[in-house]
Amino acid sequence: MSFLWELAQDRRINDAGAKAANARSQASSAQEQTEQLEARLESLQLTTAAMWSLLRDRLGVSEAELIERMRQIDLLDGKADxxxxxxxxxxxxxxxxxxxxxxxxxxxxxxxxxASPFPGV
Ligand SMILES: [Zn+2]
Known part of the structure; x- marks a missing residue:
């Protein structure tokens, strides 16, 4: 009886170890994806800042106009979110x-x- 109990315990320990290894792998993959998304976001922020400064400096677009356009585009899907x-x-x-x-x-x-290079606009 004790032998069977130990066998069952070993199996549970091995299963738990496999689940922990799988969870570590998933966490690592999620962290990698997050880092890639952060890099893309930073690149988009840089692009947006460059585009905004060109519009402001060369065309005289005001910040109020930018904010109003953002509000209009936000509402295209019916939700101000x-x-x-x-x-x-x-x-x-x-x-x-x-x-x-x-x-x-x-x-x-x-x-x-x-097809728009800026979907939703
Ligand atoms: Zn089709």
Whole structure:
């Protein structure tokens, strides 16, 4: 009886060790993805700051105009939530709906006329 109990305990310990190793691997992968997203975010912040300074300095766009445009774009999806949600459109070829962030139909592959480099705007 004691031998069987020890065998069962060993199995539980091995299972727990495997679960811990799996959790470590998932945590490492999530951290790597987070670091990649942070790098992309920092790059986008830099690009946005550069674009804003060009608009302000060369075209005289005011900060109030920028904030008003941000508010208008935020409301395009019907929610003032500080986020830009991708809109949906209908494929001219297959009539299915999809996000505007795609340049081609995800169902039939047809090019999407007027696909924007800034989806949702
Ligand atoms: Zn299609």
């Amino acid at each position: 500080g986020k830009m949600s991708a809109r949906v459109l209908e494929c001219a070829a297959c009539k299915r709906t999809m996000s505007t962030r795609f340049k081609r139909c995800v169902y039939c592959g047809s090019p999407i006329a007027g």
